[in-house]
Amino acid sequence: MSADQASAWRVETKPTRRTTAQLLAAAAKDTDAVSVFYDGTYAGDSDAAIFVVKGMQNIRYLAALCRRQGLLTEGKPVEGAS
Numbered sequence: 001m002s003a004d005q006a007s008a009w010r011v012e013t014k015p016t017r018r019t020t021a022q023l024l025a026a027a028a029k030d031t032d033a034v035s036v037f038y039d040g041t042y043a044g045d046s047d048a049a050i051f052v053v054k055g056m057q058n059i060r061y062l063a064a065l066c067r068r069q070g071l072l073t074e075g076k077p078v079e080g081a082s
Helices: 020-028 056-068
Strands: 002-007 034-038 047-051
Touching: 002 020, 002 047, 047 056
Parallel strands: 002 034
Antiparallel strands: 034 047
């Protein structure tokens, strides 16, 4: 698993990591199956991160793991999503 800090000194995302397409493009360059983009200088800076999982088998595995751990409710709408 790779972890990418969103900024060197500020708690904001890098200009090259602000859109979903940019995050997916950055993750595609990573050789690990999972890339993590933290909202902050390092993992302890924030309570939010975006995980990009590559490969359908890995996606299914991680989704099932999250469901078993009570971290994911399948089919539940996200509040505020447009």
